[in-house]
Each structure stands twice: as C-alpha cells, then as structure tokens.
Amino acid sequence: MAVDLVDLVPSVERETSPPGTDLFPDAVEDDWLGQLQDSFWEARLFGFFDGFSEADGLVSPLTTGDDDLGRDQQQLIVLFAGIRSIRLKLLNTNTKFHAKAGPVEFETAQSANLLQEILKELNKKIQLVLDNFSSTLGNTQDYYVNAVLGRQDSLDYGDEFYWK
Numbered sequence: 001m002a003v004d005l006v007d008l009v010p011s012v013e014r015e016t017s018p019p020g021t022d023l024f025p026d027a028v029e030d031d032w033l034g035q036l037q038d039s040f041w042e043a044r045l046f047g048f049f050d051g052f053s054e055a056d057g058l059v060s061p062l063t064t065g066d067d068d069l070g071r072d073q074q075q076l077i078v079l080f081a082g083i084r085s086i087r088l089k090l091l092n093t094n095t096k097f098h099a100k101a102g103p104v105e106f107e108t109a110q111s112a113n114l115l116q117e118i119l120k121e122l123n124k125k126i127q128l129v130l131d132n133f134s135s136t137l138g139n140t141q142d143y144y145v146n147a148v149l150g151r152q153d154s155l156d157y158g159d160e161f162y163w164k
Contacts, residue, residue, distance in 0.1 A: 002060035003069045005036040008078055012036060015082030016089075023089060032081070033057050039080035046126070048076060048133070076129060083122045090115050 009032040017023045096109045
C-alpha cells in the first residue's frame with residue numbers, strides 16, 4: 001500500500017512553525033502537499049528513495065511486494081519540506097526596512113547573518129542524515145550529494161563562479 005503524503009501535512013506544519021505560531025497562515029493542505037511532493041523528488045536527487053516513486057501524492061515502491069516507506073523515511077521527506085519552506089520564506093524576507101515622513105523616521109532590520117546561519121544549520125541536518133545513511137548509499141551517491149551540497153553553499157554565499 002502506498003504512503004499518502006497528505007498524512008504528513010501536520011508534521012511539516014510542526015517542522016516549519018514553533019508551537020502556538022503559524023509562519024505560513026495562508027497555506028492550505030494542497031500547498032503543503034505540493035511541498036511534500038517536491039521534497040520527495042529533491043530527496044531522491046540526493047540519493048534517497050531509489051526504490052520508490054511518487055504520483056499524485058502517493059509514494060509507492062517500484063517493485064511490487066517491497067516495503068512501504070518507514071516512518072523514519074517519511075520524516076526525511078518532512079525535513080526536506082521544512083527546509084524548502086523555510087528557505088523560501090527567508091528569500092522573501094526583507095533584511096532592512098526604512099521609512100521617513102517629514103521629521104519622523106522608522107527603521108527595522110533583521111540580521112542577514114542570522115538568516116545565513118539558519119540556512120547553514122538546515123544544510124547540516126541534511127549532511128547528518130547523509131552521514132548516517134552513507135553506508136547504504138554507496139560512494140557514487142556520496143559524491144553526487146556532496147556536489148549538490150556544494151552548489152547549495154554557493155547559492156547561500158552568492159558565489160557566481162559556481163554557475164559560470
């Protein structure tokens with residue numbers, strides 16, 4: 001039987017918001033389902049879930065009779081969805097706002113360094129998962145995942161040379 005990603009929506013909501021708050025108040029179940037679907041495929045690019053496929057929010061094994069995704073593997077999809085959502089939220093966050101009307105001024109700022117550290121911490125989570133599963137992934141996939149992580153670090157630091 002396939003795993004329905006809709007069942008993971010409450011988990012990804014908890015992953016992205018502290019208790020008692022909602023960082024994504026306008027998000028509906030379909031929004032989270034889309035994030036979970038994209039996260040499954042992103043995790044697959046990292047070398048996870050080779051024996052699985054996703055269609056219409058259902059993740060099923062490629063080979064009939066194989067085991068479904070375990071709860072730990074489902075949590076990995078939630079982790080990827082949380083990282084994707086937070087990264088996108090941070091991309092849309094203004095780090096500084098300044099307004100002036102006559103003699104009155106208002107300014108607020110959010111540390112860009114703090115945002116960068118949050119992204120680094122999220123990437124460390126993925127690296128930790130990779131390290132824990134490296135014995136089952138094999139060396140070729142390790143090299144691929146390291147290349148993807150290197151690309152992400154280049155994006156975080158604004159290094160243009162990586163893309164040219």
